[in-house]
Amino acid sequence: MTVKINLPHDNSYEIFIDKLNELYFDTKVVIVTNPTVSGFHLEYLKSKLNAKELSICTIPDGEQYKHMETIESILEHCFTKRLDRKSLLVAFGGGVIGDMTGFAASIYQRGIDFVQIPTTLLSQVDASVGGKTGINNKFGKNLIGAFHQPNAVYIDPSMLKTLPKREFGAGVAEIVKMAVTFNKEFFEWLEQNDINKEENLKIAIQKSVETKAYVVSQDEKEHGIRAALNYGHTFGHVVENETNYNTYLHGEAVGIGMMMANEVSVKLGLMSKEDALRVKRLLEVYDIPTSYKIKDVEDFYEHFFLDKKSLDNKIKFILARGIGDCLITDETSKEDIIKVLKGFSRD
Ligand SMILES: NC(=O)c1ccc[n+]([C@@H]2O[C@H](COP(=O)([O-])OP(=O)(O)OC[C@H]3O[C@@H](n4cnc5c(N)ncnc54)[C@H](O)[C@@H]3O)[C@@H](O)[C@H]2O)c1
Ligand SMILES: O=C(O)C(=O)C[C@@H](O)[C@H](O)[C@H](O)COP(=O)(O)O
Numbered sequence: 001m002t003v004k005i006n007l008p009h010d011n012s013y014e015i016f017i018d019k020l021n022e023l024y025f026d027t028k029v030v031i032v033t034n035p036t037v038s039g040f041h042l043e044y045l046k047s048k049l050n051a052k053e054l055s056i057c058t059i060p061d062g063e064q065y066k067h068m069e070t071i072e073s074i075l076e077h078c079f080t081k082r083l084d085r086k087s088l089l090v091a092f093g094g095g096v097i098g099d100m101t102g103f104a105a106s107i108y109q110r111g112i113d114f115v116q117i118p119t120t121l122l123s124q125v126d127a128s129v130g131g132k133t134g135i136n137n138k139f140g141k142n143l144i145g146a147f148h149q150p151n152a153v154y155i156d157p158s159m160l161k162t163l164p165k166r167e168f169g170a171g172v173a174e175i176v177k178m179a180v181t182f183n184k185e186f187f188e189w190l191e192q193n194d195i196n197k198e199e200n201l202k203i204a205i206q207k208s209v210e211t212k213a214y215v216v217s218q219d220e221k222e223h224g225i226r227a228a229l230n231y232g233h234t235f236g237h238v239v240e241n242e243t244n245y246n247t248y249l250h251g252e253a254v255g256i257g258m259m260m261a262n263e264v265s266v267k268l269g270l271m272s273k274e275d276a277l278r279v280k281r282l283l284e285v286y287d288i289p290t291s292y293k294i295k296d297v298e299d300f301y302e303h304f305f306l307d308k309k310s311l312d313n314k315i316k317f318i319l320a321r322g323i324g325d326c327l328i329t330d331e332t333s334k335e336d337i338i339k340v341l342k343g344f345s346r347d
């Protein structure tokens with residue numbers, strides 16, 4: 001099936017969800033990938049992809065390498081292969097590869113094209129769609145980057161057969177995010193259907209991509225509704241940063257972040273305790289962590305000021321309003337947030 005994402009300035013593109021078809025690009029192409037993904041799937045991709053000239057740029061695997069040095073190495077590969085402005089980068093991997101390849105494409109000779117071929121559940125349901133690209137630095141997560149839309153996204157769910165269970169769970173967390181914020185029926189469906197089953201997995205990917213495309217089509221650069229896709233992330237990004245990007249997978253940190261956001265929602269009367277428990281139970285089915293021990297609550301809170309949603313020193317939170325709806329607000333009091341954070345700091 002195909003999902004269309006409608007954007008201004010010729011930025012619209014299609015997201016294909018199916019077994020990979022033959023691809024032909026009449027230009028120089030660089031596939032950016034890592035040793036894990038290439039070990040499993042590069043031969044398959046190469047059997048489908050034809051280009052005028054093809055090279056492979058292999059970068060190290062892991063969120064801890066999502067930084068400027070790796071971007072430099074991708075750019076170096078592009079210069080060495082004499083890529084021009086008609087050339088194309090192919091992001092072949094999970095969200096880390098996608099975010100970095102997209103960012104490199106956005107700055108190489110002031111911007112060249114790229115396509116996404118996502119290979120993790122998380123990147124198939126979320127990261128490959130919408131054009132957020134970037135890297136981390138010591139100040140926080142994704143603080144450097146650009147909006148740069150891919151020309152197309154090719155989602156082949158069969159590539160997920162080699163994905164470790166923990167990575168699968170991380171992807172489920174982003175699926176749950178889409179359902180809690182935008183789609184009550186989808187959430188109920190998730191409660192009743194095991195997405196480890198192939199036929200259900202395809203439905204879950206499709207529904208998530210449709211949700212993301214619907215949101216991004218309305219608000220490409222996050223001036224409004226797109227911020228809702230950050231539900232769980234304001235807290236989750238701090239968890240990732242203070243554990244040095246080597247303890248929790250991004251999706252796991254988002255799972256913890258959604259639990260924190262829901263505690264705020266319950267405190268403000270936006271969500272019942274029962275609904276918060278339903279979200280927790282659904283995450284637990286896929287072994288996604290739902291608890292975290294904050295060491296220093298004030299320090300944790302300070303991180304929020306560098307969150308990209310924060311404006312004029314006001315922190316923005318995405319709160320669930322029951323299940324299937326959400327509230328984007330910068331009016332929560334520090335006192336309320338600190339009380340919730342303290343609940344996550346006790347033994
Ligand atoms: N741009 C966006 O809109 C967006 C959205 C969500 C997340 N993200 C970013 O995405 C990143 C997380 O992405 P992720 O969860 O895909 O992590 P990841 O890219 O680190 O991939 C997870 C692991 O799975 C391996 N892997 C990939 N495909 C595989 C396969 N088919 N079989 C076996 N192993 C495979 C990878 O090599 C890696 O070790 C974070 O950096 C996050 O910030 C971006
Ligand atoms: O596409 C979006 O918008 C999202 O917020 C998707 C998130 O899942 C993703 O993790 C994103 O990278 C977070 O955005 P950021 O702007 O907070 O870095």
Ligand SMILES: [Zn+2]
Nearest residue numbers: 174233250254
């Ligand atoms: Zn995310």
